[in-house]
Amino acid sequence: MENKKKKRHKKRKEERRKRNAKYTRAQLKARRRRARKRIVFLQRAAVVFLVLAGLGGAAFAVVWNLPTVKLDRELSAGDEYTEEEDYYQAIEAYGNALEIDSTSVKAYRCMAGAYLGVADGSHAKQILYEGWENTQDESLLQYYCTVILNEAVDEINEDRADFETLDKIESVLDQGIMREEALERMDAAYGRIAEQYRGDGMPVDFAGYGQMMERLFALYQKEPAEEIGEMVSRYGYLDVAELMLPVEQVDAYLEILQEADAAVPMDARGDLIACLQKEKEVQEIFAGIFREFDAGNYEAAKEFILTDTYIGLRDAFISQTMEYWTGQTYIPVSREYVKLRQDGGRWTFSFPEFDENRETAGIITVWGVDMKDNDVLRTYISYEPAMQNGEYYPHVQYVISYMNSNLQKKNGFLYEMNYHFETRTWTEEGMATHMVGDWGGPYQWEKTY
Numbered sequence: 495m496e497n498k499k500k501k502r503h504k505k506r507k508e509e510r511r512k513r514n515a516k517y518t519r520a521q522l523k524a525r526r527r528r529a530r531k532r533i534v535f536l537q538r539a540a541v542v543f544l545v546l547a548g549l550g551g552a553a554f555a556v557v558w559n560l561p562t563v564k565l566d567r568e569l570s571a572g573d574e575y576t577e578e579e580d581y582y583q584a585i586e587a588y589g590n591a592l593e594i595d596s597t598s599v600k601a602y603r604c605m606a607g608a609y610l611g612v613a614d615g616s617h618a619k620q621i622l623y624e625g626w627e628n629t630q631d632e633s634l635l636q637y638y639c640t641v642i643l644n645e646a647v648d649e650i651n652e653d654r655a656d657f658e659t660l661d662k663i664e665s666v667l668d669q670g671i672m673r674e675e676a677l678e679r680m681d682a683a684y685g686r687i688a689e690q691y692r693g694d695g696m697p698v699d700f701a702g703y704g705q706m707m708e709r710l711f712a713l714y715q716k717e718p719a720e721e722i723g724e725m726v727s728r729y730g731y732l733d734v735a736e737l738m739l740p741v742e743q744v745d746a747y748l749e750i751l752q753e754a755d756a757a758v759p760m761d762a763r764g765d766l767i768a769c770l771q772k773e774k775e776v777q778e779i780f781a782g783i784f785r786e787f788d789a790g791n792y793e794a795a796k797e798f799i800l801t802d803t804y805i806g807l808r809d810a811f812i813s814q815t816m817e818y819w820t821g822q823t824y825i826p827v828s829r830e831y832v833k834l835r836q837d838g839g840r841w842t843f844s845f846p847e848f849d850e851n852r853e854t855a856g857i858i859t860v861w862g863v864d865m866k867d868n869d870v871l872r873t874y875i876s877y878e879p880a881m882q883n884g885e886y887y888p889h890v891q892y893v894i895s896y897m898n899s900n901l902q903k904k905n906g907f908l909y910e911m912n913y914h915f916e917t918r919t920w921t922e923e924g925m926a927t928h929m930v931g932d933w934g935g936p937y938q939w940e941k942t943y
Contacts, residue, residue, distance in 0.1 A: 581611040730754020762839035769841040811862030867898035
Protein backbone atom coordinates (compact mmCIF):
# COMPACT_ATOMS: atom_id res chain seq x y z
CA MET A 495 0.00 0.00 0.00
CA GLU A 496 2.80 2.36 0.92
CA ASN A 497 4.62 1.60 -2.33
CA LYS A 498 1.49 2.45 -4.34
CA LYS A 499 1.27 5.86 -2.67
CA LYS A 500 4.90 6.54 -3.45
CA LYS A 501 4.39 5.54 -7.05
CA ARG A 502 1.34 7.84 -7.39
CA HIS A 503 3.23 10.74 -5.78
CA LYS A 504 6.18 10.16 -8.10
CA LYS A 505 3.86 10.01 -11.11
CA ARG A 506 2.12 13.31 -10.18
CA LYS A 507 5.48 14.96 -9.60
CA GLU A 508 6.68 13.87 -13.04
CA GLU A 509 3.47 15.16 -14.68
CA ARG A 510 3.91 18.50 -12.91
CA ARG A 511 7.51 18.71 -14.08
CA LYS A 512 6.46 18.12 -17.71
CA ARG A 513 3.73 20.75 -17.50
CA ASN A 514 6.07 23.28 -15.94
CA ALA A 515 8.68 22.64 -18.62
CA LYS A 516 6.46 24.61 -21.02
CA TYR A 517 6.84 27.81 -18.93
CA THR A 518 9.70 30.19 -18.33
CA ARG A 519 10.93 30.86 -14.83
CA ALA A 520 9.14 34.25 -14.78
CA GLN A 521 5.88 32.60 -15.92
CA LEU A 522 6.14 29.94 -13.22
CA LYS A 523 6.77 32.60 -10.64
CA ALA A 524 3.69 34.54 -11.80
CA ARG A 525 1.56 31.36 -11.72
CA ARG A 526 2.65 30.61 -8.16
CA ARG A 527 1.94 34.21 -7.13
CA ARG A 528 -1.60 34.04 -8.57
CA ALA A 529 -2.15 30.69 -6.89
CA ARG A 530 -1.08 32.07 -3.52
CA LYS A 531 -3.45 35.05 -3.95
CA ARG A 532 -6.33 32.72 -4.73
CA ILE A 533 -5.53 30.61 -1.66
CA VAL A 534 -5.39 33.67 0.58
CA PHE A 535 -8.63 34.97 -0.86
CA LEU A 536 -10.35 31.60 -0.40
CA GLN A 537 -9.03 31.35 3.15
CA ARG A 538 -10.40 34.78 3.99
CA ALA A 539 -13.69 33.98 2.31
CA ALA A 540 -13.94 30.72 4.20
CA VAL A 541 -13.35 32.46 7.53
CA VAL A 542 -15.95 35.07 6.71
CA PHE A 543 -18.37 32.36 5.59
CA LEU A 544 -17.93 30.35 8.78
CA VAL A 545 -18.35 33.42 10.95
CA LEU A 546 -21.42 34.54 9.09
CA ALA A 547 -22.90 31.07 9.04
CA GLY A 548 -22.86 31.14 12.81
CA LEU A 549 -24.31 34.62 13.03
CA GLY A 550 -27.18 34.31 10.60
CA GLY A 551 -28.25 36.07 7.39
CA ALA A 552 -28.53 39.62 8.78
CA ALA A 553 -25.12 39.43 10.35
CA PHE A 554 -23.77 37.99 7.09
CA ALA A 555 -24.90 41.08 5.24
CA VAL A 556 -23.37 43.37 7.86
CA VAL A 557 -19.98 41.67 7.81
CA TRP A 558 -19.95 41.32 4.01
CA ASN A 559 -20.35 45.08 3.71
CA LEU A 560 -17.70 46.00 6.26
CA PRO A 561 -15.31 48.62 4.69
CA THR A 562 -12.28 46.38 5.18
CA VAL A 563 -14.00 43.46 3.46
CA LYS A 564 -15.25 45.63 0.60
CA LEU A 565 -11.79 47.21 0.22
CA ASP A 566 -10.17 43.78 0.05
CA ARG A 567 -12.68 42.66 -2.57
CA GLU A 568 -12.01 45.69 -4.81
CA LEU A 569 -8.23 45.41 -4.46
CA SER A 570 -8.36 41.70 -5.28
CA ALA A 571 -10.58 42.41 -8.29
CA GLY A 572 -8.18 45.12 -9.46
CA ASP A 573 -5.26 42.72 -9.13
CA GLU A 574 -7.04 40.07 -11.18
CA TYR A 575 -7.90 42.58 -13.92
CA THR A 576 -4.29 43.82 -13.96
CA GLU A 577 -2.96 40.27 -14.35
CA GLU A 578 -5.33 39.83 -17.28
CA GLU A 579 -4.16 43.23 -18.67
CA ASP A 580 -7.71 44.51 -18.51
CA TYR A 581 -6.43 47.86 -17.26
CA TYR A 582 -9.60 49.93 -17.58
CA GLN A 583 -11.52 47.48 -15.40
CA ALA A 584 -8.57 47.48 -12.99
CA ILE A 585 -8.66 51.31 -12.82
CA GLU A 586 -12.36 51.17 -12.00
CA ALA A 587 -11.78 48.58 -9.27
CA TYR A 588 -8.95 50.56 -7.67
CA GLY A 589 -11.07 53.69 -7.92
CA ASN A 590 -13.81 51.88 -6.01
CA ALA A 591 -11.20 50.90 -3.41
CA LEU A 592 -10.21 54.54 -2.94
CA GLU A 593 -13.84 55.55 -2.47
CA ILE A 594 -13.89 53.08 0.42
CA ASP A 595 -10.49 54.13 1.82
CA SER A 596 -8.82 57.26 0.48
CA THR A 597 -5.63 56.38 2.41
CA SER A 598 -5.00 53.01 0.75
CA VAL A 599 -1.40 53.23 -0.48
CA LYS A 600 -1.80 50.02 -2.46
CA ALA A 601 -4.85 51.36 -4.30
CA TYR A 602 -2.94 54.51 -5.36
CA ARG A 603 0.11 52.56 -6.50
CA CYS A 604 -1.85 49.92 -8.38
CA MET A 605 -4.18 52.43 -9.99
CA ALA A 606 -1.15 54.42 -11.24
CA GLY A 607 0.34 51.21 -12.58
CA ALA A 608 -2.87 50.46 -14.47
CA TYR A 609 -2.85 53.95 -15.99
CA LEU A 610 0.72 53.38 -17.14
CA GLY A 611 -0.46 50.09 -18.63
CA VAL A 612 -2.62 52.12 -21.03
CA ALA A 613 0.15 54.72 -21.56
CA ASP A 614 -1.71 57.41 -19.61
CA GLY A 615 1.18 58.97 -17.72
CA SER A 616 -0.76 62.14 -16.96
CA HIS A 617 -3.39 60.36 -14.86
CA ALA A 618 -0.74 58.08 -13.33
CA LYS A 619 1.15 61.12 -12.03
CA GLN A 620 -2.07 62.77 -10.89
CA ILE A 621 -3.18 59.78 -8.82
CA LEU A 622 0.27 59.27 -7.30
CA TYR A 623 0.57 62.89 -6.21
CA GLU A 624 -2.96 62.84 -4.87
CA GLY A 625 -2.03 59.71 -2.93
CA TRP A 626 1.07 61.41 -1.55
CA GLU A 627 -1.01 64.39 -0.39
CA ASN A 628 -3.60 62.14 1.25
CA THR A 629 -1.20 59.66 2.88
CA GLN A 630 2.21 61.38 3.06
CA ASP A 631 3.63 58.01 2.06
CA GLU A 632 7.18 58.57 0.71
CA SER A 633 6.95 55.57 -1.63
CA LEU A 634 4.10 57.25 -3.54
CA LEU A 635 6.11 60.45 -3.92
CA GLN A 636 9.10 58.47 -5.15
CA TYR A 637 6.92 56.57 -7.63
CA TYR A 638 5.51 59.91 -8.82
CA CYS A 639 9.02 61.32 -9.38
CA THR A 640 10.15 58.11 -11.11
CA VAL A 641 7.32 58.36 -13.63
CA ILE A 642 8.29 61.97 -14.37
CA LEU A 643 11.97 61.16 -14.84
CA ASN A 644 11.15 58.17 -17.05
CA GLU A 645 9.11 60.47 -19.30
CA ALA A 646 12.05 62.88 -19.47
CA VAL A 647 14.43 60.04 -20.40
CA ASP A 648 12.13 58.99 -23.24
CA GLU A 649 12.03 62.54 -24.58
CA ILE A 650 15.82 62.88 -24.34
CA ASN A 651 16.48 59.55 -26.04
CA GLU A 652 14.02 60.35 -28.83
CA ASP A 653 15.49 63.86 -29.38
CA ARG A 654 12.26 65.47 -28.20
CA ALA A 655 13.72 67.25 -25.18
CA ASP A 656 12.42 70.80 -24.83
CA PHE A 657 11.58 73.34 -22.13
CA GLU A 658 8.65 71.23 -20.95
CA THR A 659 11.14 68.42 -20.35
CA LEU A 660 13.14 70.77 -18.15
CA ASP A 661 9.97 71.76 -16.29
CA LYS A 662 9.29 68.12 -15.49
CA ILE A 663 12.78 67.52 -14.14
CA GLU A 664 12.74 70.72 -12.12
CA SER A 665 9.45 69.64 -10.54
CA VAL A 666 11.27 66.57 -9.21
CA LEU A 667 14.06 68.74 -7.80
CA ASP A 668 11.39 70.83 -6.07
CA GLN A 669 10.21 67.70 -4.22
CA GLY A 670 13.62 67.29 -2.59
CA ILE A 671 14.06 63.60 -3.46
CA MET A 672 15.87 61.64 -6.19
CA ARG A 673 18.12 64.70 -6.56
CA GLU A 674 21.08 62.89 -8.13
CA GLU A 675 18.89 61.18 -10.74
CA ALA A 676 17.09 64.45 -11.53
CA LEU A 677 20.34 66.39 -12.01
CA GLU A 678 21.69 63.67 -14.29
CA ARG A 679 18.56 63.85 -16.48
CA MET A 680 18.63 67.63 -16.44
CA ASP A 681 22.23 67.72 -17.63
CA ALA A 682 21.35 65.36 -20.49
CA ALA A 683 18.26 67.40 -21.41
CA TYR A 684 20.19 70.68 -21.50
CA GLY A 685 22.79 69.01 -23.68
CA ARG A 686 20.20 67.92 -26.23
CA ILE A 687 18.49 71.31 -26.22
CA ALA A 688 21.81 73.16 -26.60
CA GLU A 689 22.54 71.17 -29.76
CA GLN A 690 19.46 72.75 -31.34
CA TYR A 691 20.85 76.24 -30.88
CA ARG A 692 24.46 75.96 -31.95
CA GLY A 693 26.39 74.90 -35.02
CA ASP A 694 29.84 75.61 -36.43
CA GLY A 695 29.70 78.56 -38.81
CA MET A 696 25.90 78.82 -38.59
CA PRO A 697 23.78 81.57 -36.99
CA VAL A 698 22.61 80.66 -33.50
CA ASP A 699 18.98 80.74 -32.42
CA PHE A 700 19.75 83.14 -29.58
CA ALA A 701 16.11 83.61 -28.70
CA GLY A 702 15.86 79.95 -27.75
CA TYR A 703 19.38 79.76 -26.31
CA GLY A 704 18.83 82.86 -24.19
CA GLN A 705 15.57 81.43 -22.86
CA MET A 706 17.32 78.17 -22.00
CA MET A 707 20.10 79.93 -20.10
CA GLU A 708 17.66 82.22 -18.32
CA ARG A 709 15.93 79.16 -16.89
CA LEU A 710 19.23 77.58 -15.89
CA PHE A 711 20.42 80.75 -14.15
CA ALA A 712 17.10 80.94 -12.27
CA LEU A 713 17.55 77.33 -11.15
CA TYR A 714 21.08 78.09 -9.96
CA GLN A 715 19.87 81.10 -7.99
CA LYS A 716 17.25 78.95 -6.34
CA GLU A 717 19.70 76.12 -5.64
CA PRO A 718 23.34 77.29 -5.94
CA ALA A 719 24.76 73.78 -5.76
CA GLU A 720 28.10 72.85 -7.33
CA GLU A 721 26.49 70.41 -9.77
CA ILE A 722 24.11 73.06 -11.09
CA GLY A 723 26.94 75.59 -11.25
CA GLU A 724 28.86 73.17 -13.48
CA MET A 725 25.83 72.95 -15.77
CA VAL A 726 25.64 76.75 -15.89
CA SER A 727 29.31 76.84 -16.85
CA ARG A 728 29.04 74.11 -19.49
CA TYR A 729 26.02 75.48 -21.31
CA GLY A 730 26.88 79.14 -20.74
CA TYR A 731 29.54 78.82 -23.45
CA LEU A 732 29.08 77.65 -27.03
CA ASP A 733 32.24 75.61 -27.48
CA VAL A 734 32.41 75.62 -31.27
CA ALA A 735 35.18 76.36 -33.76
CA GLU A 736 33.14 79.01 -35.60
CA LEU A 737 30.07 80.99 -34.71
CA MET A 738 28.08 83.49 -36.80
CA LEU A 739 26.61 85.80 -34.17
CA PRO A 740 24.00 88.47 -34.97
CA VAL A 741 25.43 91.82 -33.85
CA GLU A 742 22.14 92.60 -32.14
CA GLN A 743 22.69 89.53 -29.93
CA VAL A 744 26.22 90.42 -28.78
CA ASP A 745 24.98 92.06 -25.57
CA ALA A 746 22.72 89.11 -24.76
CA TYR A 747 25.52 86.59 -25.30
CA LEU A 748 27.95 88.70 -23.28
CA GLU A 749 25.50 88.74 -20.40
CA ILE A 750 25.19 84.94 -20.54
CA LEU A 751 28.97 84.50 -20.67
CA GLN A 752 29.60 86.88 -17.78
CA GLU A 753 26.96 85.31 -15.53
CA ALA A 754 28.25 81.81 -16.32
CA ASP A 755 31.83 82.91 -15.64
CA ALA A 756 30.76 84.32 -12.28
CA ALA A 757 29.54 80.81 -11.37
CA VAL A 758 32.59 78.93 -12.68
CA PRO A 759 35.50 80.86 -14.26
CA MET A 760 36.86 79.47 -17.54
CA ASP A 761 39.90 80.78 -19.45
CA ALA A 762 38.38 80.28 -22.92
CA ARG A 763 35.14 81.97 -21.87
CA GLY A 764 37.09 84.88 -20.39
CA ASP A 765 38.89 85.28 -23.71
CA LEU A 766 35.58 85.24 -25.59
CA ILE A 767 34.22 87.92 -23.26
CA ALA A 768 37.21 90.14 -24.06
CA CYS A 769 36.79 89.40 -27.78
CA LEU A 770 33.13 90.45 -27.79
CA GLN A 771 33.88 93.57 -25.78
CA LYS A 772 36.40 94.52 -28.47
CA GLU A 773 33.73 93.92 -31.14
CA LYS A 774 31.40 96.28 -29.27
CA GLU A 775 34.14 98.94 -29.26
CA VAL A 776 34.48 98.59 -33.04
CA GLN A 777 30.73 98.97 -33.54
CA GLU A 778 30.78 102.14 -31.43
CA ILE A 779 33.72 103.56 -33.42
CA PHE A 780 31.94 103.14 -36.76
CA ALA A 781 28.33 103.79 -35.70
CA GLY A 782 28.43 107.52 -36.50
CA ILE A 783 30.16 107.25 -39.86
CA PHE A 784 27.76 104.46 -40.88
CA ARG A 785 24.87 106.88 -40.32
CA GLU A 786 26.57 109.55 -42.41
CA PHE A 787 27.34 107.15 -45.27
CA ASP A 788 23.81 105.74 -45.22
CA ALA A 789 22.56 109.31 -45.67
CA GLY A 790 24.95 109.87 -48.58
CA ASN A 791 27.19 112.29 -46.68
CA TYR A 792 30.57 110.96 -47.81
CA GLU A 793 32.37 114.18 -46.91
CA ALA A 794 32.05 113.15 -43.26
CA ALA A 795 34.83 110.64 -43.99
CA LYS A 796 37.35 113.48 -44.37
CA GLU A 797 37.37 114.18 -40.67
CA PHE A 798 36.78 110.56 -39.61
CA ILE A 799 39.82 109.01 -41.35
CA LEU A 800 42.16 111.54 -39.74
CA THR A 801 41.09 110.78 -36.17
CA ASP A 802 43.63 109.12 -33.90
CA THR A 803 41.18 106.24 -33.41
CA TYR A 804 40.89 105.38 -37.10
CA ILE A 805 44.59 105.86 -37.81
CA GLY A 806 45.32 103.63 -34.80
CA LEU A 807 43.15 100.85 -36.30
CA ARG A 808 44.84 101.22 -39.69
CA ASP A 809 48.33 101.09 -38.17
CA ALA A 810 47.49 98.08 -35.99
CA PHE A 811 46.40 96.09 -39.04
CA ILE A 812 49.48 97.13 -41.02
CA SER A 813 51.80 96.15 -38.15
CA GLN A 814 49.68 93.05 -37.33
CA THR A 815 49.29 94.11 -33.69
CA MET A 816 45.49 94.31 -33.68
CA GLU A 817 43.96 92.32 -30.80
CA TYR A 818 41.01 89.97 -31.43
CA TRP A 819 39.92 91.63 -34.70
CA THR A 820 41.42 89.78 -37.69
CA GLY A 821 41.87 90.85 -41.32
CA GLN A 822 44.47 91.69 -43.91
CA THR A 823 44.70 94.79 -46.12
CA TYR A 824 40.94 95.20 -46.74
CA ILE A 825 39.05 94.68 -43.48
CA PRO A 826 35.21 94.81 -43.64
CA VAL A 827 32.94 96.22 -40.93
CA SER A 828 29.23 95.38 -40.94
CA ARG A 829 26.29 95.71 -38.58
CA GLU A 830 24.45 92.42 -39.10
CA TYR A 831 26.78 89.57 -38.11
CA VAL A 832 30.12 89.03 -36.46
CA LYS A 833 32.10 85.90 -37.32
CA LEU A 834 33.72 84.37 -34.22
CA ARG A 835 36.51 81.82 -34.47
CA GLN A 836 38.20 79.75 -31.78
CA ASP A 837 41.62 78.14 -31.96
CA GLY A 838 42.84 76.41 -28.82
CA GLY A 839 40.67 78.50 -26.52
CA ARG A 840 41.72 81.79 -28.15
CA TRP A 841 38.95 83.76 -29.83
CA THR A 842 39.03 86.24 -32.72
CA PHE A 843 36.35 88.02 -34.73
CA SER A 844 35.81 89.46 -38.18
CA PHE A 845 32.88 90.69 -40.26
CA PRO A 846 31.39 89.23 -43.47
CA GLU A 847 32.26 90.94 -46.73
CA PHE A 848 29.50 92.18 -49.03
CA ASP A 849 29.45 88.99 -51.12
CA GLU A 850 29.09 86.90 -47.96
CA ASN A 851 25.98 88.78 -46.88
CA ARG A 852 24.24 90.50 -49.76
CA GLU A 853 21.35 91.48 -47.50
CA THR A 854 23.62 93.82 -45.57
CA ALA A 855 22.60 97.41 -44.89
CA GLY A 856 26.05 98.47 -46.01
CA ILE A 857 29.75 97.58 -45.59
CA ILE A 858 32.59 99.85 -44.52
CA THR A 859 36.12 98.66 -45.35
CA VAL A 860 39.19 99.70 -43.41
CA TRP A 861 42.20 99.76 -45.74
CA GLY A 862 45.28 98.49 -43.95
CA VAL A 863 47.44 99.52 -46.91
CA ASP A 864 51.09 100.37 -46.37
CA MET A 865 51.39 102.86 -49.24
CA LYS A 866 53.47 106.02 -48.89
CA ASP A 867 53.99 109.19 -50.92
CA ASN A 868 57.21 111.02 -50.00
CA ASP A 869 57.27 109.00 -46.75
CA VAL A 870 53.69 110.03 -45.93
CA LEU A 871 51.35 107.05 -45.35
CA ARG A 872 48.07 107.16 -47.25
CA THR A 873 44.77 106.73 -45.40
CA TYR A 874 41.78 105.01 -47.04
CA ILE A 875 38.23 104.04 -46.22
CA SER A 876 35.48 102.69 -48.48
CA TYR A 877 31.75 102.09 -48.33
CA GLU A 878 29.41 99.74 -50.22
CA PRO A 879 25.74 100.68 -49.71
CA ALA A 880 22.90 98.18 -49.55
CA MET A 881 21.60 96.67 -52.78
CA GLN A 882 18.72 98.46 -54.42
CA ASN A 883 15.52 96.46 -54.98
CA GLY A 884 17.37 93.25 -54.19
CA GLU A 885 19.55 93.52 -57.30
CA TYR A 886 23.33 93.19 -57.04
CA TYR A 887 24.03 95.14 -60.23
CA PRO A 888 24.86 97.92 -60.50
CA HIS A 889 27.13 97.44 -57.49
CA VAL A 890 28.78 100.59 -56.15
CA GLN A 891 31.77 101.22 -53.90
CA TYR A 892 32.83 104.66 -52.71
CA VAL A 893 36.52 105.07 -51.82
CA ILE A 894 37.73 108.08 -49.82
CA SER A 895 41.48 108.60 -49.44
CA TYR A 896 43.86 111.18 -48.01
CA MET A 897 47.27 111.26 -49.69
CA ASN A 898 50.25 113.35 -50.65
CA SER A 899 49.92 113.82 -54.41
CA ASN A 900 50.95 116.15 -57.23
CA LEU A 901 48.36 118.87 -57.90
CA GLN A 902 48.33 120.98 -61.08
CA LYS A 903 48.23 124.72 -60.51
CA LYS A 904 48.31 127.65 -62.96
CA ASN A 905 52.04 128.04 -62.71
CA GLY A 906 53.02 124.38 -62.33
CA PHE A 907 52.60 121.36 -60.01
CA LEU A 908 52.59 121.20 -56.21
CA TYR A 909 53.02 118.06 -54.08
CA GLU A 910 50.68 118.30 -51.06
CA MET A 911 48.11 116.37 -48.98
CA ASN A 912 44.61 116.24 -50.47
CA TYR A 913 41.46 114.09 -50.57
CA HIS A 914 40.39 111.79 -53.39
CA PHE A 915 36.84 110.54 -53.90
CA GLU A 916 36.44 107.50 -56.15
CA THR A 917 33.19 105.93 -57.31
CA ARG A 918 33.52 102.38 -58.60
CA THR A 919 30.50 100.93 -60.37
CA TRP A 920 30.23 97.28 -61.37
CA THR A 921 27.76 96.10 -63.99
CA GLU A 922 27.44 92.75 -65.70
CA GLU A 923 29.66 94.12 -68.46
CA GLY A 924 32.50 95.26 -66.17
CA MET A 925 33.62 98.13 -63.91
CA ALA A 926 33.79 101.91 -64.47
CA THR A 927 35.57 104.37 -62.18
CA HIS A 928 34.98 108.07 -61.64
CA MET A 929 37.79 109.82 -59.76
CA VAL A 930 37.71 113.26 -58.11
CA GLY A 931 41.15 114.60 -57.13
CA ASP A 932 41.78 117.38 -54.59
CA TRP A 933 38.19 116.65 -53.61
CA GLY A 934 36.60 119.87 -52.31
CA GLY A 935 39.90 121.74 -52.73
CA PRO A 936 40.86 124.70 -54.97
CA TYR A 937 42.43 122.40 -57.61
CA GLN A 938 39.70 119.77 -57.83
CA TRP A 939 39.84 117.63 -60.94
CA GLU A 940 37.74 114.74 -62.27
CA LYS A 941 38.41 111.77 -64.48
CA THR A 942 36.40 108.74 -65.60
CA TYR A 943 38.04 105.56 -66.83
